[in-house]
Amino acid sequence: MEIHVLIVGTHAMKETPDGVDVYDHYSTVTLIQSEGKNMLVDTAGRGKFPLIKEKLAEFSLSPEDIHYVVLTHFHLDHAYNVSFFPNAHVIGWIHEWKTGSTFRFADIENMEFIKGIKIIKTLGHAEEHLSVVATRDDGKKVVMAGDAINKKYVDTRELHAMAYDKNLYKQSxxxxxxxxxxxxxxxxEMIEMKK
Ligand SMILES: [Zn+2]
Known part of the structure; x- marks a missing residue:
């Protein structure tokens, strides 16, 4: 299994006279290659598709070669470019508010799309948030965590991110x-856990 960060997401958000400009605020995009399958985790934000295409080309891939796109959650800085991968099976998870029940991949934690890759629910930042756990060939586990965690939390154990539910964020x-x-x-950037 190979894991390549194609784009490192930024935190850039600037105040403008008419609100907050999030144009240059976009997510990390990660490519996982295993067993002849190509999976992307998140697709970054508006205007970033040409860059994703360029980065895929470095691995001799085109957008048509992507088999799966996992969206950690449906915020536009992660999900904007999802429709540009015409052959991809899109993996997401939705919590249904009215009944509190789940639909669409309700059983997602028990589904294995590619061997060695698991999807876990990591609620708190968003109600549909999930993370991807990939076990490398050397046994090390890499978690593509979207906005379920950030460096500041790892360093301080204090919540510095937006969360609709602070307790769930911390649990995740x-x-x-x-x-x-x-x-x-x-x-x-990627965070190495000291264990
Ligand atoms: Zn984000």
Missing amino acids: AEKIMEIADFIIPGHG
């Missing part, structure tokens, strides 16, 4: 830290 972040040897967050 702790779960990720327990599993991970490496965390690839939705914004910022």
